[in-house]
Amino acid sequence: MNQETKIPYKIYLTEEEMPKAWYNLRADMKVKPAPLLNPGTGKPLTAEELSPIFCEELVKQELDNDTKFIEIPTEIRDFYKMFRPSPLVRAYCLEEKLNTPAKIYYKFEGNNTSGSHKLNSAIAQAYYAKKQGLKGVTTETGAGQWGTALSMACAYLGLDCKVYMVKVSYEQKPFRREVMRTYGASVVPSPSETTEVGRKILAEHPGTTGSLGCAISEAVEVATKNPGYRYVLGSVLNQVLLHQSVIGLETKIAMDKYGIKPDIIIGCAGGGSNLGGLIGPFMGEKLRGEADYRIIAVEPASCPSFTRGTFAYDFCDTGMICPLAKMYTLGSSFIPSANHAGGLRFHGMSSTLSQLYHDGYMEATSVEQTEVFKAAEFFARTEGILPAPESSHAICQALKEAEKCKETGEEKTIVFGLTGTGYFDLVAYQKYNDGEMTDYIPTDEEIAQSIAKLPHVE
Amino acid sequence: MNQETKIPYKIYLTEEEMPKAWYNLRADMKVKPAPLLNPGTGKPLTAEELSPIFCEELVKQELDNDTKFIEIPTEIRDFYKMFRPSPLVRAYCLEEKLNTPAKIYYKFEGNNTSGSHKLNSAIAQAYYAKKQGLKGVTTETGAGQWGTALSMACAYLGLDCKVYMVKVSYEQKPFRREVMRTYGASVVPSPSETTEVGRKILAEHPGTTGSLGCAISEAVEVATKNPGYRYVLGSVLNQVLLHQSVIGLETKIAMDKYGIKPDIIIGCAGGGSNLGGLIGPFMGEKLRGEADYRIIAVEPASCPSFTRGTFAYDFCDTGMICPLAKMYTLGSSFIPSANHAGGLRFHGMSSTLSQLYHDGYMEATSVEQTEVFKAAEFFARTEGILPAPESSHAICQALKEAEKCKETGEEKTIVFGLTGTGYFDLVAYQKYNDGEMTDYIPTDEEIAQSIAKLPHVE
Numbered sequence: 069m070n071q072e073t074k075i076p077y078k079i080y081l082t083e084e085e086m087p088k089a090w091y092n093l094r095a096d097m098k099v100k101p102a103p104l105l106n107p108g109t110g111k112p113l114t115a116e117e118l119s120p121i122f123c124e125e126l127v128k129q130e131l132d133n134d135t136k137f138i139e140i141p142t143e144i145r146d147f148y149k150m151f152r153p154s155p156l157v158r159a160y161c162l163e164e165k166l167n168t169p170a171k172i173y174y175k176f177e178g179n180n181t182s183g184s185h186k187l188n189s190a191i192a193q194a195y196y197a198k199k200q201g202l203k204g205v206t207t208e209t210g211a212g213q214w215g216t217a218l219s220m221a222c223a224y225l226g227l228d229c230k231v232y233m234v235k236v237s238y239e240q241k242p243f244r245r246e247v248m249r250t251y252g253a254s255v256v257p258s259p260s261e262t263t264e265v266g267r268k269i270l271a272e273h274p275g276t277t278g279s280l281g282c283a284i285s286e287a288v289e290v291a292t293k294n295p296g297y298r299y300v301l302g303s304v305l306n307q308v309l310l311h312q313s314v315i316g317l318e319t320k321i322a323m324d325k326y327g328i329k330p331d332i333i334i335g336c337a338g339g340g341s342n343l344g345g346l347i348g349p350f351m352g353e354k355l356r357g358e359a360d361y362r363i364i365a366v367e368p369a370s371c372p373s374f375t376r377g378t379f380a381y382d383f384c385d386t387g388m389i390c391p392l393a394k395m396y397t398l399g400s401s402f403i404p405s406a407n408h409a410g411g412l413r414f415h416g417m418s419s420t421l422s423q424l425y426h427d428g429y430m431e432a433t434s435v436e437q438t439e440v441f442k443a444a445e446f447f448a449r450t451e452g453i454l455p456a457p458e459s460s461h462a463i464c465q466a467l468k469e470a471e472k473c474k475e476t477g478e479e480k481t482i483v484f485g486l487t488g489t490g491y492f493d494l495v496a497y498q499k500y501n502d503g504e505m506t507d508y509i510p511t512d513e514e515i516a517q518s519i520a521k522l523p524h525v526e
Numbered sequence: 527m528n529q530e531t532k533i534p535y536k537i538y539l540t541e542e543e544m545p546k547a548w549y550n551l552r553a554d555m556k557v558k559p560a561p562l563l564n565p566g567t568g569k570p571l572t573a574e575e576l577s578p579i580f581c582e583e584l585v586k587q588e589l590d591n592d593t594k595f596i597e598i599p600t601e602i603r604d605f606y607k608m609f610r611p612s613p614l615v616r617a618y619c620l621e622e623k624l625n626t627p628a629k630i631y632y633k634f635e636g637n638n639t640s641g642s643h644k645l646n647s648a649i650a651q652a653y654y655a656k657k658q659g660l661k662g663v664t665t666e667t668g669a670g671q672w673g674t675a676l677s678m679a680c681a682y683l684g685l686d687c688k689v690y691m692v693k694v695s696y697e698q699k700p701f702r703r704e705v706m707r708t709y710g711a712s713v714v715p716s717p718s719e720t721t722e723v724g725r726k727i728l729a730e731h732p733g734t735t736g737s738l739g740c741a742i743s744e745a746v747e748v749a750t751k752n753p754g755y756r757y758v759l760g761s762v763l764n765q766v767l768l769h770q771s772v773i774g775l776e777t778k779i780a781m782d783k784y785g786i787k788p789d790i791i792i793g794c795a796g797g798g799s800n801l802g803g804l805i806g807p808f809m810g811e812k813l814r815g816e817a818d819y820r821i822i823a824v825e826p827a828s829c830p831s832f833t834r835g836t837f838a839y840d841f842c843d844t845g846m847i848c849p850l851a852k853m854y855t856l857g858s859s860f861i862p863s864a865n866h867a868g869g870l871r872f873h874g875m876s877s878t879l880s881q882l883y884h885d886g887y888m889e890a891t892s893v894e895q896t897e898v899f900k901a902a903e904f905f906a907r908t909e910g911i912l913p914a915p916e917s918s919h920a921i922c923q924a925l926k927e928a929e930k931c932k933e934t935g936e937e938k939t940i941v942f943g944l945t946g947t948g949y950f951d952l953v954a955y956q957k958y959n960d961g962e963m964t965d966y967i968p969t970d971e972e973i974a975q976s977i978a979k980l981p982h983v984e
């Protein structure tokens with residue numbers, strides 16, 4: 069272990085050093101992300117059309133491609149101080165164990181009860197809803213990180229929170245459900261009898277265990293039918309990437325403070341909330357021609373939207389009631405195989421990140437599930453933290469890059485996003501520990517089938 | 527919220543400011559804690575008698591009543607840097623919500639995968655075992671925090687780790703078990719067929735779900751029968767309080783840095799590991815007559831060793847194979863009622879803390895389970911962190927003291943120990959959320975019955 073170094077194991081910014089504004093990556097993009105379309109008219113969605121679903125300030129943020137910095141309201145900054153700054157960790161133990169000349173850092177977002185970075189956007193979305201005088205918000209949750217984060221934010225602000233939780237998760241992840249209930253949220257297994265769309269699905273498919281698409285449809289219905297409610301979403305949207313930019317901003321401030329310049333930046337990619345947040349300010353420098361970085365998105369081989377999807381307009385939900393977004397997609401009818409553990413199971417990708425990938429500003433790669441858990445176990449034993457399966461995709465790629473440095477002797481600086489902890493993913497860890505975890509790579513035919521169902525957009 | 531204050535939400539020491547030596551509270555005690563006795567001879571245990579069970583350096587620390595500061599080896603300090611310094615949090619949100627003039631702080635030890643302060647001593651005990659050239663260590667675990675912490679420390683050092691886990695917990699807390707397995711520990715449900723004592727108990731009580739006392743007996747048997755193994759324990763012992771002093775030392779350094787002087791220091795009390803660690807350096811000042819503090823131990827009304835036990839020599843385990851310790855005890859045959867959730871279920875108390883309590887240096891109080899979970903829920907919603915049931919005993923008392931300040935108008939400074947998170951205690955939270963949690967206070971008769979069975983020591 070390097071005792072002489074000036075760089076601590078964990079770099080914590082002071083509260084004064086924390087970002088006071090979010091960074092809007094779109095402002096630095098020459099080619100802007102394509103607008104959301106109204107699935108009925110095929111025309112770009114206006115603020116008026118969006119405001120029955122999202123609260124006003126968030127609609128503004130969603131549509132704003134020009135303002136580079138948007139001030140973080142004091143109330144949100146105060147809430148951030150309860151769990152931020154998050155540490156930028158120098159992975160000395162990992163470097164020593166790998167015997168690599170690479171310098172490895174990770175930005176750890178898991179030190180809060182939601183267990184992930186989701187809280188960064190949850191508090192922002194809840195705050196604007198409260199400010200607008202709303203009674204509450206609705207959302208869907210699958211694995212439960214987003215639902216937990218939103219419940220925490222709503223409890224803090226005294227806002228009602230209705231979470232539609234995919235029925236199979238509601239039953240198999242009772243602990244996530246209980247965390248949300250402890251924070252006062254009402255958690256409903258989806259599909260449910262509480263909505264029109266839920267009753268319809270239950271009539272057509274009695275005994276269904278639900279899907280994220282169905283839960284979204286129920287949450288949107290409740291938000292639009294109940295005065296004083298709006299719908300909120302934890303990933304994919306531009307507003308979410310904006311709020312999550314706090315991850316990348318803190319990372320950059322911490323690195324600048326110690327004169328560290330990353331060569332490679334690695335993030336796991338599902339809908340893009342963490343990836344977009346982490347890489348944001350670095351990508352901005354790259355777009356402005358001020359610096360160059362290798363930026364790598366890592367996705368599961370079982371749900372490979374960047375690496376095997378197509379760049380086209382598609383529905384954001386399987387229920388096909390949400391707006392159309394132009395993105396890398398496997399088709400909204402694509403569902404990852406049943407053996408897929410953890411999150412990163414969205415069929416599409418943030419429009420902003422899709423455009424940047426399309427324009428060659430970042431790379432993407434995919435990794436298989438068993439190698440991800442092998443990396444997770446190695447990381448847990450070496451760095452102490454039991455990582456979330458999602459985060460472990462980034463770990464897996466970081467280890468590969470560090471191994472390459474060992475071969476070439478290059479002292480590259482690698483930073484990756486450790487989005488969260490795996491404390492609520494132990495069913496998956498148990499499978500891995502018991503040697504029962506399997507991999508699945510969808511065939512070309514499967515992907516072609518769901519892509520063939522993409523909506524026709526002129 | 528007070529925007530003008532100079533005290534941040536979270537005070538993090540720099541790595542240079544972290545303690546370089548543990549503080550040995552016994553050195554400042556005029557009346558030393560009574561020595562451990564050999565249950566066979568009734569004589570104080572010698573280093574020779576203790577060394578087949580504990581490794582040599584730990585025996586030294588256990589018996590050392592004189593050395594005030596014991597250097598923390600560099601390797602342990604490096605490991606500490608992976609999860610320490612832990613934050614001293616100013617509970618601004620709690621103060622605002624309570625509308626109290628009190629200033630509330632808590633030292634949060636839950637930001638590591640073991641989820642509690644147990645890791646502070648686990649790494650120390652594993653390190654000395656490794657240094658002595660041992661192959662591995664054995665231990666017991668009930669709820670699983672200690673077993674998890676030890677597994678993490680052993681994985682880091684490449685030491686074998688055998689954990690005997692009370693069978694009912696092994697089956698009802700599969701997630702804790704899987705965390706330990708991910709860290710490479712072998713986890714055996716106790717009683718088991720792997721030991722003589724286990725086989726004996728299984729023959730006598732087929733179908734038993736185990737007890738902590740039985741798991742201790744199995745772990746000690748394996749340690750003493752296998753060359754290269756020693757037994758380690760997560761609480762009660764002097765050595766554990768020594769290692770845990772890092773909590774109080776960091777707290778004191780952080781408070782001194784900002785010129786904060788606590789009036790009241792509150793810790794939950796089971797075997798005393800957190801309480802002794804947190805209050806150590808403050809108690810030292812009090813013993814030396816340099817300062818005065820109100821120090822309050824908070825225990826469950828269902829297991830009230832300080833408040834309703836007797837100060838006498840007793841076995842540390844229900845199996846009656848461990849040394850005799852002089853302590854406040856309910857009798858080693860006392861078992862908390864089945865509705866008791868979480869830890870703090872030990873029948874006795876650290877000898878050091880027992881002596882200090884006996885000599886009037888600290889207060890003790892007990893709280894009931896439903897009020898504890900009510901406090902936990904309030905805390906989670908206000909401060910964001912979902913607390914462990916154990917820690918919530920301290921929260922409960924801190925809220926009471928803050929309410930008193932509101933009544934009297936006194937601006938007292940309260941600091942309490944938030945020992946860990948409740949992520950693996952959601953069965954208990956679910957009971958509370960469902961309104962099914964109950965209280966139980968043992969009758970005087972019950973306590974008298976188990977106290978009547980105390981061993982006779984001259």
